[in-house]
Amino acid sequence: MFPENYFIYIQLIIFYFITPGPPRVVIVSNTINYGLRKSVWTAFGDISANFVQASLVTFVIGSLLIDNPGVYLYLKWAGILYLLFLAYETLALKIKKADIKNKVFKSNLLMFRDGFLVAGLSPKALVFFGTIFLTFINFEKNVISQFLILISTWMILDFFSLMIYGLAARKVALWLKGNPRTLNTISACVLIIIALYVGIKT
Numbered sequence: 697m698f699p700e701n702y703f704i705y706i707q708l709i710i711f712y713f714i715t716p717g718p719p720r721v722v723i724v725s726n727t728i729n730y731g732l733r734k735s736v737w738t739a740f741g742d743i744s745a746n747f748v749q750a751s752l753v754t755f756v757i758g759s760l761l762i763d764n765p766g767v768y769l770y771l772k773w774a775g776i777l778y779l780l781f782l783a784y785e786t787l788a789l790k791i792k793k794a795d796i797k798n799k800v801f802k803s804n805l806l807m808f809r810d811g812f813l814v815a816g817l818s819p820k821a822l823v824f825f826g827t828i829f830l831t832f833i834n835f836e837k838n839v840i841s842q843f844l845i846l847i848s849t850w851m852i853l854d855f856f857s858l859m860i861y862g863l864a865a866r867k868v869a870l871w872l873k874g875n876p877r878t879l880n881t882i883s884a885c886v887l888i889i890i891a892l893y894v895g896i897k898t
Contacts, residue, residue: 699842702849705832709850712824713857718814722782723858725884726810727865730802737804739858741811743851746821750847753825754833774817776891782810783884783891 699705719742727735815821833842 699832699846700834701832702845705846706849706853708828709853710857713854717820718818719811719858720861722810722814723861724865725782726802726807727862728868730807732859732862732866734802734804734807735862736859737807738811739855739862741808741813742815742858743811743854744808745812745816746825746850746854747847749816749821750825750829750843750850753822754830754839754843773895776895778813778817780888780891782814783888787881787884 723735723738723742726738829846832846833839
């Protein structure tokens with residue numbers, strides 16, 4: 697069973713991905729500090745978290761999340777605290793040179809963790825899956841096939857959009873490679889600004 701209004705769904709999520717948010721900021725920060733290849737794992741973490749969110753909302757707790765806004769509040773502040781932690785971690789990096797060969801090491805698992813936690817604790821994503829995403833599923837027909845088509849489309853487009861942000865970040869890193877501390881400061885400040893924005897936004 698093919699989802700209804702599928703092409704409208706594609707247009708909607710493309711617009712969603714273009715809008716900068718915490719996952720995009722984290723992929724940019726990780727690309728600048730650890731390189732694009734390592735940041736692929738951050739992207740994998742992001743789309744894995746989204747798959748878990750969409751699955752839970754569609755098959756388990758969709759109505760619970762919608763009826764209990766307090767859940768979003770807890771996730772929101774957990775996400776803010778993690779963004780601030782990432783900002784601190786970025787500022788604390790000790791980089792001897794900005795040469796790509798001398799990038800500071802961070803394991804693939806930790807890169808995956810960054811993407812998974814930032815995306816998984818994002819109220820914006822949960823709201824999307826708990827409201828808009830469900831409207832494209834006809835629950836009177838084959839739900840699983842519709843879900844797989846919708847979430848596969850999401851994950852593919854999300855991954856490519858994250859890589860576009862990563863490529864742009866790599867260009868910036870090469871342009872400013874003479875002053876790695878500036879890159880770290882900019883990355884940390886953007887993470888803090890995003891955390892403040894999420895905290896202030898109702």
